[in-house]
Amino acid sequence: MTEVLINSGLQLVLLLLVAPLLSGMIKTLKARLQTRRGPGVLQPYRDIFKLLRKGMVIPETASWIFSAAPYMVFGTATLVGLMIPMTTTHAPLSLFGGVLAVVYLLALGRFFLALGGLDTGSSFGGLGSSREMTISAIAEPAMMLAIFTVALGANSTNLSEMAKIAVTQSWRFLAPSQMLAFAALFIVLIAETGRIPVDNPATHLELTMIHEAMVLEYSGPYLALIEWGASIKQLVLMTLLVNTFFPFGLSSYWSAQAVGVGLVFYLAKLLLLACLIVLVETTNAKLRLFRVPELLMVAFILGALALISTFLF
Amino acid sequence: MGGLASVFGILQGAPVRWSVPSGIPLFAYSFSYDALAGFFNLTLAILAIAVSIYSFGYLKEFEGRRNIGFFGFLFHLLLLSLTIVFTAANAFLFLIGWEVGSLAAYGLVTFYHEQRESRQAGLLYVIMAHADVGCLLLGFALLIQGSGSAEFASFHTAAAQLSSGRQSAAFLLFFLGFCIKAGVIPFHIWLPAAHPVAPSNISALLSGIVIKAGIYGMTRIFLDSLGGVPSWAGLLVLIVGVVSAVLGVLYALMEHDLKRLLAYHSIENIGIILMGLGAALIFRVAGHPLLAGVALIAAMFHTLNHAIFKCLLFLGAGSVLHSTGTRNMEEMGGLIRPMPVTAFCFLIGAVAISGLPPLNGFVSEWLTYQSLLAGFGATGGLTRILFPLAGSMLALTGALAAACFVKAFAITFLALPRGAESRNAHEAPRTMLIGMGWLTLACAALGLGVTWFLPVFDPITEQLLGQRVVAHLVTGHGLVLSAGMRTSGTVSTAVIAVGLLVLVLPATLLVAIGVRRFGRKRGPVWDCGLPGLSEENEYTATAFSKALRMIFSVLYKPRREIQAVFDISPYFPKEIRFESEIDPTFEKRLYAPLQEFIFRVSSRMRTIQAGSIHAYLAYIFVTLVLLLLFGVRK
Numbered sequence: 001m002t003e004v005l006i007n008s009g010l011q012l013v014l015l016l017l018v019a020p021l022l023s024g025m026i027k028t029l030k031a032r033l034q035t036r037r038g039p040g041v042l043q044p045y046r047d048i049f050k051l052l053r054k055g056m057v058i059p060e061t062a063s064w065i066f067s068a069a070p071y072m073v074f075g076t077a078t079l080v081g082l083m084i085p086m087t088t089t090h091a092p093l094s095l096f097g098g099v100l101a102v103v104y105l106l107a108l109g110r111f112f113l114a115l116g117g118l119d120t121g122s123s124f125g126g127l128g129s130s131r132e133m134t135i136s137a138i139a140e141p142a143m144m145l146a147i148f149t150v151a152l153g154a155n156s157t158n159l160s161e162m163a164k165i166a167v168t169q170s171w172r173f174l175a176p177s178q179m180l181a182f183a184a185l186f187i188v189l190i191a192e193t194g195r196i197p198v199d200n201p202a203t204h205l206e207l208t209m210i211h212e213a214m215v216l217e218y219s220g221p222y223l224a225l226i227e228w229g230a231s232i233k234q235l236v237l238m239t240l241l242v243n244t245f246f247p248f249g250l251s252s253y254w255s256a257q258a259v260g261v262g263l264v265f266y267l268a269k270l271l272l273l274a275c276l277i278v279l280v281e282t283t284n285a286k287l288r289l290f291r292v293p294e295l296l297m298v299a300f301i302l303g304a305l306a307l308i309s310t311f312l313f
Numbered sequence: 314m315g316g317l318a319s320v321f322g323i324l325q326g327a328p329v330r331w332s333v334p335s336g337i338p339l340f341a342y343s344f345s346y347d348a349l350a351g352f353f354n355l356t357l358a359i360l361a362i363a364v365s366i367y368s369f370g371y372l373k374e375f376e377g378r379r380n381i382g383f384f385g386f387l388f389h390l391l392l393l394s395l396t397i398v399f400t401a402a403n404a405f406l407f408l409i410g411w412e413v414g415s416l417a418a419y420g421l422v423t424f425y426h427e428q429r430e431s432r433q434a435g436l437l438y439v440i441m442a443h444a445d446v447g448c449l450l451l452g453f454a455l456l457i458q459g460s461g462s463a464e465f466a467s468f469h470t471a472a473a474q475l476s477s478g479r480q481s482a483a484f485l486l487f488f489l490g491f492c493i494k495a496g497v498i499p500f501h502i503w504l505p506a507a508h509p510v511a512p513s514n515i516s517a518l519l520s521g522i523v524i525k526a527g528i529y530g531m532t533r534i535f536l537d538s539l540g541g542v543p544s545w546a547g548l549l550v551l552i553v554g555v556v557s558a559v560l561g562v563l564y565a566l567m568e569h570d571l572k573r574l575l576a577y578h579s580i581e582n583i584g585i586i587l588m589g590l591g592a593a594l595i596f597r598v599a600g601h602p603l604l605a606g607v608a609l610i611a612a613m614f615h616t617l618n619h620a621i622f623k624c625l626l627f628l629g630a631g632s633v634l635h636s637t638g639t640r641n642m643e644e645m646g647g648l649i650r651p652m653p654v655t656a657f658c659f660l661i662g663a664v665a666i667s668g669l670p671p672l673n674g675f676v677s678e679w680l681t682y683q684s685l686l687a688g689f690g691a692t693g694g695l696t697r698i699l700f701p702l703a704g705s706m707l708a709l710t711g712a713l714a715a716a717c718f719v720k721a722f723a724i725t726f727l728a729l730p731r732g733a734e735s736r737n738a739h740e741a742p743r744t745m746l747i748g749m750g751w752l753t754l755a756c757a758a759l760g761l762g763v764t765w766f767l768p769v770f771d772p773i774t775e776q777l778l779g780q781r782v783v784a785h786l787v788t789g790h791g792l793v794l795s796a797g798m799r800t801s802g803t804v805s806t807a808v809i810a811v812g813l814l815v816l817v818l819p820a821t822l823l824v825a826i827g828v829r830r831f832g833r834k835r836g837p838v839w840d841c842g843l844p845g846l847s848e849e850n851e852y853t854a855t856a857f858s859k860a861l862r863m864i865f866s867v868l869y870k871p872r873r874e875i876q877a878v879f880d881i882s883p884y885f886p887k888e889i890r891f892e893s894e895i896d897p898t899f900e901k902r903l904y905a906p907l908q909e910f911i912f913r914v915s916s917r918m919r920t921i922q923a924g925s926i927h928a929y930l931a932y933i934f935v936t937l938v939l940l941l942l943f944g945v946r947k
Contacts (some may be wrong), residue, residue, distance in 0.1 A: 057835070070824075078816045082812070103708075130856065155801065290860075
């Protein structure tokens with residue numbers, strides 16, 4: 001019991017601290033690749049801290065839904081983070097929700113955020129909500145197919161069980177099914193975290209924006225919660241990718257040393273994936289909204305091929 | 314009363330049988346109250362309580378203006394006929410209950426009979442209902458021919474001795490009949506026509522339980538009476554379910570009539586139920602009773618859940634209709650302020666139907682996913698690929714449903730009112746709120762307390778599949794739902810709910826501290842520097858679904874027409890008229906030719922139906938002679 005509590009506490013701290021750092025790292029790396037200096041790795045922490053110390057402006061038209069949305073976004077992202085193995089295969093809450101619960105909890109957060117966007121009566125909010133729900137709906141089947149491919153290999157949708165199986169066969173990512181599933185999930189990751197070529201996280205008040213349009217009316221501590229929640233969600237999805245496909249450094253028993261080694265490996269893997277994201281973001285232009293379904297269709301087909309190749313090989 | 318009896322019926326091991334012979338051959342008043350009947354009666358009872366209480370407030374405005382006595386008669390006749398359908402143990406009694414239910418529902422759908430729309434919908438409903446009874450009658454005829462008796466109990470052994478061709482024919486006839494009743498695509502057209510025009514408490518019953526009679530029939534006949542179904546039967550049910558789910562939700566997205574939108578979601582959810590049922594049939598044929606049990610529980614649980622949250626949503630839509638007088642979402646908005654309780658109940662229903670945790674819709678969809686995933690390992694050949702693909706389509710359905718309910722809830726209840734009616738809206742009377750509150754509680758209770766509720770399904774799986782499975786489904790001190798096998802995945806809605814609360818609590822503290830120190834004020838919405846933002850600038854339901862309309866334009870074939878009136882330059886229009894509609898594919902491609910064919914045949918038939926009494930007497934005489942001849946020769 002104490003072990004579970006320590007594990008949960010540790011993972012919670014890791015989630016809350018690493019998530020902004022990862023966002024900062026991606027921003028800095030992107031700036032460097034574009035030969036800019038960039039804002040510095042710690043900027044997201046400063047942003048959150050600053051927002052928490054600001055007064056809040058609530059739109060006159062908004063109801064309690066507007067205020068509930070930030071908590072739901074933050075709560076669901078954090079809860080999902082506790083169901084995913086980070087440094088060892090033991091995720092604190094893995095018994096209480098597998099990968100299906102992860103996907104659906106993230107959808108719950110999105111559901112409320114979209115309602116919050118529409119609650120203000122501003123066209124921007126509606127536009128963002130509509131696009132966010134559309135893109136996530138089309139991304140969902142591709143995501144599930146890719147996840148099913150991995151889950152069927154492990155014979156479980158439980159993330160700890162999946163990680164335990166993965167640890168026993170570290171080099172399985174070389175199998176065609178795993179590579180295809182990874183590619184599909186990577187595209188979904190780009191779409192779900194609102195990155196180029198699907199959405200541009202750096203735009204404000206442009207007609208192309210999706211996530212930023214939805215949260216346009218939020219300010220102060222609410223915005224801090226939403227931004228923090230979004231970065232935790234990004235961390236969770238990236239963790240899902242690195243730990244299910246590349247289980248290096250994950251130990252299947254829980255001890256202080258194992259956690260330490262796991263943490264080093266984990267951060268290194270995250271950094272590598274961040275580099276990949278930065279590379280994609282820098283070398284691509286943002287797609288037109290109605291080209292995004294084609295990209296996600298590619299992800300779906302990759303997922304289906306992954307599934308068929310588990311069947312063949 | 315009914316509820317207590319159902320709980321009693323489910324928990325009791327042996328079914329209660331009761332039979333009174335009648336003078337008519339093959340027909341007897343025989344009832345059998347077993348676990349499956351008990352479960353459907355329990356569902357019926359939960360809804361009947363809610364709708365009855367709700368109706369006190371809802372019907373008040375009709376007092377003295379419409380015949381409420383007749384309404385009450387039809388309402389109770391409908392409930393009674395459903396009870397007969399769920400408990401009948403004789404094919405003809407079943408059909409009589411079925412037919413009486415259809416006619417009562419017809420009377421209720423056309424309650425506003427002075428409206429042309431109501432009459433047309435009623436006519437369509439009654440035609441489809443008879444097509445469906447016709448199929449069932451033929452199906453039963455095949456079985457009766459084999460067994461020589463119309464008792465359900467006799468079918469079991471008789472069906473096994475039928476030739477495979479006859480077995481397939483019987484299966485197809487029953488499947489067709491029940492699909493029409495359940496509103497499965499492509500037999501769904503009566504459903505979005507009849508639901509919106511009926512009074513809302515009736516729409517709630519129609520969607521909640523009347524279409525579930527189709528699911529009851531499939532479960533009873535395919536898993537119980539028909540003994541073994543052909544091996545492709547399960548696949549057919551699964552595929553039909555997938556198509557129905559995806560197309561149902563896609564059509565729902567394009568609706569801005571609140572009740573039609575909900576009606577299309579019924580089609581979607583029936584599809585999800587059929588996925589579970591199809592998987593159960595496949596597993597049973599493949600010899601995996603445990604998996605079949607899990608899939609059957611998924612289907613049955615989703616039946617109950619959908620009954621509850623769809624009834625809740627229709628009652629909520631009824632309150633909105635009661636208060637604003639319109640079903641058109643584009644004229645609503647901001648109703649959360651005048652109608653806070655209705656809005657809250659509708660929100661809970663919306664979260665539940667979107668399959669989001671921790672409510673009941675999530676649990677049954679989770680079980681469906683798990684049984685589909687298990688199908689990959691349990692079957693061979695190309696079928697196994699079909700299961701995860703069906704799972705991914707379920708994911709698409711779920712995500713689209715969430716998008717649709719964001720639209721439905723936000724456009725109806727949030728932001729600024731878009732019409733005078735919504736500005737003057739008022740909260741529904743207390744009895745209506747009690748009816749909705751009861752169902753809201755049921756959604757939460759079935760979601761959070763699912764592990765305590767599951768034992769209800771044990772007698773059903775034992776009766777139909779010969780195996781109790783719930784013990785495999787509950788682990789972790791009775792808190793955690795597992796998917797049957799040791800390693801296939803676990804979830805606990807109760808822990809998820811508590812976890813969310815625990816994590817949100819410090820966040821609220823953080824915000825509260827910030828607000829206390831740095832203040833919080835109300836301000837206008839960002840208007841891009843052009844003051845005067847009004848409800849005309851708001852996003853509409855049509856705008857919200859625009860992106861999806863473009864993406865799935867292959868399916869919708871949208872037609873739009875823009876006419877701009879301008880004086881000097883086309884860039885400064887004075888007036889724009891915009892018209893857009895989607896192509897009703899099934900009505901146009903499938904039903905219009907069919908209707909034309911029927912009309913053509915009927916006009917030929919007219920030559921023998923001239924209305925002359927002498928001719929009719931001659932027909933009767935010739936028929937009688939022929940019948941006697943056949944009778945004697947036998």
